[in-house]
Amino acid sequence: MTLPPALANARPAHATLRAMGLLALLLIVLFVASGKVSMQQVLDNARQAAPLGIIALGQALILMMGRLDLSVGATAGLANVVLASAFAGDMSNMPLALTLTIGLGLLVGLCNGLLVVTLRIPSFLATLATSLVLTGGLLVYTGGSPRGSIPAGFRQISEGWLFGVIPWSVVIWAVIGSLLMLFVHYTLAGRKMLFSGANPVAARLSGIAAGRLVILSFIIASLMATLGGIMLSAITGTASIGIANSYTVDTIAAVVIGGALFSGGVFLPAGAAAGSLILFFLQSLLYVLSLPPAARFILQGAIIIAALALANLKKDR
């Protein structure tokens, strides 16, 4: 209590440290299993985990507000299909493609926010309905076979390495995460959000218009999902339907590993990042052990249960 709040916020939370410890442990296991220590390989994995990580940042913000966004997977899938079809493999279409994709993403977020705040629909149902409409809309738009592709120039954001040392996608991920952290802890709107997520009643009594902040959080989450979808498109280079569906549950698992609470009021972007990496490394481990792809779903569910069970048992003591 003696630390000024700004400094207290800057200190990593225990949950974040736990997640990072787990990540380190996992890395050691991976190194031992593969028999060599390769930073290159770790960074390459991180490069591929960036879409998940960016989307998880948005989910972390939503959980901070005590809500849940079950439409992030569908939104990322929307971004993938729209981006590829607007690009049509031609780099000169970039301004149009990016504007259209991000604009649509913001619109999805606005819809989610309005459904939750104005129409007072519980967030998980509202976003579930949104994802149903988005999935249906994509099928109508593409007729089931999406077209277009991402030009090689744009794919550099995921294929390229800054100074040949660190992948661009990791840089983008880190920058977005830092910006969100600064937004939440050092701007008035962000701190109001944190407060109203931690204690909605107290926030309302203090005159904070939580409704608008909730809408804003859904817009940011959809923006993150869209950016994640764009990063994913840069990795795959093509459009495919349902490619991002698993992200919905994956992001929940990632932020829960990173210490997020469903009661809201906790925002740990570093924890969410560690959680995303853990999830991704576990999946590569499954791949290395040549387990069937189905095992990842079991892992996903088991991780969510284990992380929440640990957090809740600890709280009981």
Next chain:
Amino acid sequence: MLEGSFKFNVLLTLPALVLTILLAVVTGALSPNFVTETNLANLATRLLPLGLVALGEAMVLFAGRIDLSVGSIFSLSTAIVALTSDTLGWYAIPVTLVIGIACGLFNAAGINLFRINPLVMGLATAAIVKGVTLLILPSPGGEVNYELYDALFGSERLLAMPLFLTIGAYAALVVIMGWTRFGRSIYAFGSDQRAAFVNGVSAWKVDLAVYGVSGFFAAAAGIAVSIKILSGDPLIGEAYTLDAVSAAILGGVALQGGRGSLIGVLLATISLVLVNNAFNLLDLDTNFQNIAKGLIFVLALVFFMRGKAGEA
């Protein structure tokens, strides 16, 4: 106080009733094929799985919980039936039902043992069950004993097994929910957990019961569909989760628990099946079906949830 009275429950079922009649009249007027014995039998066949899943989901919602794993349990059941009905024959059905119940109990255990948010527990269970399903049946296939098909769907008439089973299941649970101490305790637990606890209702018992029932019906619905399509499909149930919640909400079941009637749920299920049927009969682009269902869901939520600030 109107809430909970018989009149109030009738009021709750009105939107679903109106929607059902509207859809039936419009489809009937636009398509000569609507009121034919074949189509009505087809409707009953489609009503059976969704009706059963929605029934289980409604039971969970009565208790103020939610079960988002029904779709996965549904898929798992189709896989189990498709893989075992050749060797086990009729015994495949009870085996599958028991596995469905076990999945439900797993939900209840996670919620009560580890205090996991029911919503998230459902998502986690759904992921695990989906993984298991994909392990035992990676792609649609398997084979279902034809004898089962004959027994369940052999007669192409309206008044046949599918309709009888649906009505039987609803009738049994209407009796249990309305006239037994146990049914009342589920409503009581849903409307006020603390008050129910103080009056001797155990959360463990209620959760085990409602999630067990929900798993049972999800499995039963999966069995029906696998018999209908004579094979298993590891992903066929995905859409049923939202449809089931949608049907329950449209039927007037409160997400906060403690309110709703099964008659409303049955009517809402019928109207959702009619939406599908209308798309088929009127030759509309089936891709619009998801959008239409999503909009109905949102409208139902807006209609019933307005003014309630309950947030999961």
